[in-house]
Amino acid sequence: MSIKLATSQPPAPSRRELRFGAAWPYSPAKEGTGPVRLRERYEHFIGGERRAPEGGVYYATVSPATEEPLAEVARGDEADVERAVHAARQAFEPWSRLPGLERGKYLFRIARAIQERARELAIVESMDGGKPIKESRDFDVPQAAQTFFYYAGWADKLTHAFHGRPVRPLGVAGQIIPWNFPLLMAAWKLAPALACGNTVVLKPAETTPLTALLLSEIIEAAELPPGVVNVVTGFGDAGAALVRHPGVDKVAFTGSTAVGKQIQKALAGTRRRLTLELGGKGAHLVFQDAPLDQAVEGVIQGIFFNQGHVCCAGSRLLVEESIADALLVKLKARIQTLNVGDPLDKNTDIGAINSKEQLERIQALVAAGEAEGAERYSAPLPVKERGYFFPPTVFTRVAQSSRLAQEEIFGPVLSVLTFRTESEAVEKANNTFYGLSAGIWTNKSARVFDLAGKLEAGVVWGNTYNQFDPSSPFGGYKESGFGREGGRQGLASYLHVG
Amino acid sequence: MTDGTAGNGVAERPMRLSVKKTWKMYIGGAFVRSESGHTLTTGAEAGGAAATGAQSQEVICRGSRKDVRDAVKAALGAQPSWRGKSAYLRGQILYRLAEVMESRREELEERLLRGGAEAKAATREVDTAIDRVVTFAGWSDKYQSLLASSNPVVGPHFGFSVPEPVGVVGIVAPSRPSLLGLVGAVCPVVVSGNTAVVLVSEADPITALTLAECFATSDFPGGVVNLLTGLGAELIEPLVRHKGVRALDLWGVEDERARQLEAFAADSVKRVTRRIYEEIDWYDAAASGLGFIEPFLETKTVWHPMGV
Numbered sequence: 003m004s005i006k007l008a009t010s011q012p013p014a015p016s017r018r019e020l021r022f023g024a025a026w027p028y029s030p031a032k033e034g035t036g037p038v039r040l041r042e043r044y045e046h047f048i049g050g051e052r053r054a055p056e057g058g059v060y061y062a063t064v065s066p067a068t069e070e071p072l073a074e075v076a077r078g079d080e081a082d083v084e085r086a087v088h089a090a091r092q093a094f095e096p097w098s099r100l101p102g103l104e105r106g107k108y109l110f111r112i113a114r115a116i117q118e119r120a121r122e123l124a125i126v127e128s129m130d131g132g133k134p135i136k137e138s139r140d141f142d143v144p145q146a147a148q149t150f151f152y153y154a155g156w157a158d159k160l161t162h163a164f165h166g167r168p169v170r171p172l173g174v175a176g177q178i179i180p181w182n183f184p185l186l187m188a189a190w191k192l193a194p195a196l197a198c199g200n201t202v203v204l205k206p207a208e209t210t211p212l213t214a215l216l217l218s219e220i221i222e223a224a225e226l227p228p229g230v231v232n233v234v235t236g237f238g239d240a241g242a243a244l245v246r247h248p249g250v251d252k253v254a255f256t257g258s259t260a261v262g263k264q265i266q267k268a269l270a271g272t273r274r275r276l277t278l279e280l281g282g283k284g285a286h287l288v289f290q291d292a293p294l295d296q297a298v299e300g301v302i303q304g305i306f307f308n309q310g311h312v313c314c315a316g317s318r319l320l321v322e323e324s325i326a327d328a329l330l331v332k333l334k335a336r337i338q339t340l341n342v343g344d345p346l347d348k349n350t351d352i353g354a355i356n357s358k359e360q361l362e363r364i365q366a367l368v369a370a371g372e373a374e375g376a377e378r379y380s381a382p383l384p385v386k387e388r389g390y391f392f393p394p395t396v397f398t399r400v401a402q403s404s405r406l407a408q409e410e411i412f413g414p415v416l417s418v419l420t421f422r423t424e425s426e427a428v429e430k431a432n433n434t435f436y437g438l439s440a441g442i443w444t445n446k447s448a449r450v451f452d453l454a455g456k457l458e459a460g461v462v463w464g465n466t467y468n469q470f471d472p473s474s475p476f477g478g479y480k481e482s483g484f485g486r487e488g489g490r491q492g493l494a495s496y497l498h499v500g
Numbered sequence: 501m502t503d504g505t506a507g508n509g510v511a512e513r514p515m516r517l518s519v520k521k522t523w524k525m526y527i528g529g530a531f532v533r534s535e536s537g538h539t540l541t542t543g544a545e546a547g548g549a550a551a552t553g554a555q556s557q558e559v560i561c562r563g564s565r566k567d568v569r570d571a572v573k574a575a576l577g578a579q580p581s582w583r584g585k586s587a588y589l590r591g592q593i594l595y596r597l598a599e600v601m602e603s604r605r606e607e608l609e610e611r612l613l614r615g616g617a618e619a620k621a622a623t624r625e626v627d628t629a630i631d632r633v634v635t636f637a638g639w640s641d642k643y644q645s646l647l648a649s650s651n652p653v654v655g656p657h658f659g660f661s662v663p664e665p666v667g668v669v670g671i672v673a674p675s676r677p678s679l680l681g682l683v684g685a686v687c688p689v690v691v692s693g694n695t696a697v698v699l700v701s702e703a704d705p706i707t708a709l710t711l712a713e714c715f716a717t718s719d720f721p722g723g724v725v726n727l728l729t730g731l732g733a734e735l736i737e738p739l740v741r742h743k744g745v746r747a748l749d750l751w752g753v754e755d756e757r758a759r760q761l762e763a764f765a766a767d768s769v770k771r772v773t774r775r776i777y778e779e780i781d782w783y784d785a786a787a788s789g790l791g792f793i794e795p796f797l798e799t800k801t802v803w804h805p806m807g808v
Contacts, residue, residue: 103635107634151592155635155638155639155641156642158788159639162789424808448806448807448808449807449808451806452806454658455806473588473641473644473645489645
């Protein structure tokens with residue numbers, strides 16, 4: 003992204019621009035798949051062994067960039083879940099009784115092994131999920147290693163974590179993770195659960211099972227006792243069986259708000275513990291005094307990171323009216339410079355949409371937005387014969403009530419609204435059932451701290467966006483879920499605290 | 501066997517003189533002799549438990565006041581970049597130390613044996629020392645979440661208090677246990693971003709110098725940990741009086757001597773922690789807790805207005 007616009011402030015209509023566009027394309031810089039050795043077929047990982055599915059059914063996991071199958075994966079059902087929960091239950095007593103230091107040392111081993119196999123994991127993540135290699139390489143995989151490293155260090159400090167209050171693990175955790183950050187979400191779920199002395203049945207998303215399966219190989223090589231971590235692959239029915247299983251003491255789910263509500267209902271009255279990390283419709287506020295170029299970069303990063311498949315994506319841009327036109331000029335120009343294409347190309351900014359189903363969902367919502375009268379601007383999309391792609395898209399003239407402003411699109415689609423006063427900005431930002439994240443761009447740091455208190459969101463970023471760290475708690479307000487992942491607070495999701 | 505075989509055709513090792521190691525101090529990431537040129541023989545002057553035979557007599561450096569100054573200078577120089585590293589990175593570097601110690605555990609055990617430890621005790625001490633480093637590696641990015649606070653002040657201000665490293669810490673290391681005591685005193689000081697100048701155990705300096713080789717081959721930047729050998733009677737005072745040293749961790753200094761030393765420390769308002777190493781159960785988890793980290797931290801309070 004070396005193309006810069008030569009602009010003057012404020013931009014006049016006649017300003018001169020350097021637009022290289024298609025005249026100066028990047029040469030291909032494809033990441034080699036040499037380190038990757040995928041097997042033809044993957045079984046479940048249950049009780050320390052590779053177990054064929056009880057039902058004998060496998061399905062193909064497909065590269066969304068090429069639509070080619072990458073491997074066959076076991077399709078789990080109730081019987082597989084039963085076996086996995088049983089294995090986890092068997093493993094719980096000895097694992098929870100192990101000194102915290104020793105449990106921690108297992109997690110340190112996993113962290114180190116992720117670092118050792120980092121490149122392989124990154125490539126597989128991009129092949130299976132469609133995200134740009136620069137993101138899987140520089141974000142997903144290093145953060146996954148760091149997450150294990152971080153929670154490894156908590157395992158022998160749990161009494162410190164709650165100021166001396168007695169703690170004990172919950173038991174068997176059933177963890178259901180999404181397809182947008184497959185390996186990282188596995189790490190977010192597994193690392194704190196294991197550090198606290200729980201055992202786990204993990205259900206990866208059906209479209210992105212491969213890195214979780216590679217992680218199970220790492221876990222096996224790290225010599226974790228059999229049954230401490232079990233991985234059952236499959237579809238929603240396997241997830242539902244896991245949620246309903248009475249041998250599961252704790253359910254941790256990351257995914258859509260609709261499914262989250264079903265899970266909360268399924269657990270109603272059972273006294274089984276639950277944490278939910280659900281959808282979002284993040285508001286990204288840009289004030290008149292914001293450094294405009296940095297704000298534009300922040301907005302771009304906020305919505306187009308990982309094709310917009312981010313629960314905390316800044317999908318609603320709220321701009322102070324007086325700078326809206328100037329900002330939109332810069333935003334539209336910047337969008338044209340984004341490289342959409344092969345996830346394995348190191349220059350790619352926006353990779354493939356994760357699945358055909360998700361692409362169709364994005365297309366449907368975008369069509370609904372156009373029908374509602376919003377004005378669409380999409381960057382040109384290179385022609386692709388195969389694969390699921392969607393161009394970076396900005397909507398203006400979006401009404402508060404529009405589906406574009408209310409529903410989580412989970413794609414590279416930004417809705418732009420304007421405001422005149424600070425209180426109007428807050429009111430619009432909070433006008434949603436979601437409450438996961440928000441961003442504020444302003445030159446006045448006093449405003450950042452003031453608004454941080456007024457925005458109904460679990461994470462607020464000031465003059466930055468999409469920052470993550472294992473030491474920093476993450477999670478939502480309102481219908482974006484409850485419970486936190488990351489930090490000291492993340493331990494509470496996996497412990498009885500006296 | 502005059503034919504050079506052991507009678508079974510396997511070549512006997514020809515006579516070979518072993519290469520003896522000069523034990524140097526560890527300052528600024530380099531192994532150096534004392535600028536004074538003076539040395540000590542372990543077991544002779546020190547009269548410690550090492551005096552069990554000619555074989556265990558080793559020559560070590562007799563550090564000088566100037567060596568103390570050099571070490572403080574190195575520690576001061578290393579401070580900005582060490583405290584500037586992310587807590588995660590410092591944790592990884594400590595964990596790397598544990599990895600290096602694990603791969604050199606036989607040598608560490610042997611040093612403890614030569615230093616007077618029993619076989620079983622040496623194994624246990626090395627095990628615990630490695631695990632202690634792992635525990636402190638884990639503390640690197642966690643003590644903040646326990647010691648920091650959000651301050652609910654009256655008035656429209658966002659207030660918080662965060663721990664920061666004090667700077668250069670002078671450590672008079674516990675005499676015993678020579679490895680676990682050293683690890684258990686140094687790691688909690690450096691994990692938060694402090695750098696350390698350490699006067700190592702007089703009773704068993706060789707174990708400490710072997711640990712210095714572990715520091716040198718892990719990813720610790722030079723100057724973060726500096727280890728001096730010599731006579732406490734000569735070295736403690738210049739360390740205590742040095743204005744570049746911001747805090748002191750004195751192990752096993754008796755009351756009468758401490759009255760004098762702590763008075764020197766008052767000249768530059770040093771934070772002094774003084775503990776009796778015999779009173780610590782080094783094998784208990786309490787010896788790896790926050791209480792070892794907190795004395796070497798400052799609290800910084802920040803106020804910021806809320807609202808325009």
